[in-house]
Amino acid sequence: AQTVxxxxxxxxxxxxxxxxLSCTYDTSESDYYLFWYKQPPSRQMILVIRxxxxxxxxxxxxxxxxxxxxxxxxxxxxxxDSQLGDAAMYFCAYSSxxxxxxLTFGEGTQLTVNP
Amino acid sequence: xxxxxxxxxxxxxxxxxxxxxxCTVEGTSNPNLYWYRQAAGRGLQLLFYSVGIGQIxxxxxxxxxxxRPQDRQFILSSKKLLLSDSGFYLCAWSVRAxxxxxAFFGQGTxxxxx
Numbered sequence: 001a002q003t004v005x006x007x008x009x010x011x012x013x014x015x016x017x018x019x020x021l022s023c024t025y026d027t028s029e030s031d032y033y034l035f036w037y038k039q040p041p042s043r044q045m046i047l048v049i050r051x052x053x054x055x056x057x058x059x060x061x062x063x064x065x066x067x068x069x070x071x072x073x074x075x076x077x078x079x080x081d082s083q084l085g086d087a088a089m090y091f092c093a094y095s096s097x098x099x100x101x102x103l104t105f106g107e108g109t110q111l112t113v114n115p
Numbered sequence: 116x117x118x119x120x121x122x123x124x125x126x127x128x129x130x131x132x133x134x135x136x137x138c139t140v141e142g143t144s145n146p147n148l149y150w151y152r153q154a155a156g157r158g159l160q161l162l163f164y165s166v167g168i169g170q171i172x173x174x175x176x177x178x179x180x181x182x183r184p185q186d187r188q189f190i191l192s193s194k195k196l197l198l199s200d201s202g203f204y205l206c207a208w209s210v211r212a213x214x215x216x217x218a219f220f221g222q223g224t225x226x227x228x229x
Contacts (some may be wrong), residue, residue: 004158035217043203045159045220091158095218101147101209102174103218105158 002027004094006106013082014114020067021077021109023092032096034068034075035103040088048090051075079111087113117142121206121221128228134179134193136224138206141187146208148189149218150181153203165189201228 003026013019025034036048051059051068058066063083067076079086092106121138128134140146147166151159161174163181171181178197182190189206203225207218 033217043223043225045205045207047217047219050217101218102149102161102164103151103159103207104161107158108156110156 002029002032002094002096002099002104004092004104004106006092006109008109009107010110010112012112012114013079015084016081018078018080019082019111021079021090021092021111023075023077023106025073025075025092025094027073027094027096029096029098032094034066035093035095036064036066036077037091037093037105038086038088039091039108040085045091049077082113084113084115087111117208117219119206119208119219119221121224123224124222125225126227128196128226130198130228131195134191134196134200134226136191136204136206136226138189138191138221139187140208143187143208143210145186146210148183149207149209150189150191151205151207151220153205153223155202159205163191196228198228201226 005024032053035050038046038048049059049061049064058068063080065078089108089110091108093103095101095103118141149164150162152162153159165171165183179193203223205223206221209218
């Protein structure tokens with residue numbers, strides 16, 4: 001079974017600075033997908049970024065980028081120029097074609113942005 | 116565009132009472148549908164998923180059941196709630212397996228069993 005581990009329960013960053021959230025996963029599959037979801041206080045789950053395992057290039061979405069290390073099974077999220085609105089719980093998640101898009105989530109990292 | 120509706124937003128129920136949470140999706144056909152539960156401050160746990168009408172797979176043995184009476188309707192039920200059923204329940208949908216896409220979530224239901 002696949003597992004996703006987020007070793008940082010809480011992180012904080014100063015507004016306008018950069019922060020990196022860590023995620024590791026365990027799988028025996030070669031084709032899979034990784035995601036970062038954001039859950040603000042409203043508790044709505046919002047997709048931040050996704051990465052296909054077969055792509056070597058790291059995904060980027062504006063101020064959000066990932067460092068995908070397939071051999072190390074690591075998938076970290078970098079948030080640049082942090083904004084107050086980035087404060088949220090961030091979840092790393094795994095899925096694959098064989099799992100029919102069922103997501104396996106990590107336990108989350110609570111990000112605080114300090115003004 | 117596709118939208119997902121989930122209700123109610125908040126629910127307080129006594130132990131032993133029945134439960135029915137409903138989720139509907141608009142703007143798409145033949146979606147995969149999912150029910151997740153989130154304990155306070157924790158990640159999401161998949162409870163049920165469905166790839167078609169009447170097709171339900173359970174991930175975790177529990178006091179809950181799910182049904183899919185229509186293509187875009189997914190219902191989470193219980194005959195008798197337990198205190199341990201308290202939590203935040205999220206419905207989600209994705210494009211049918213075979214064409215990968217991310218899951219889109221409803222706004223969730225906060226269930227408190229008292």
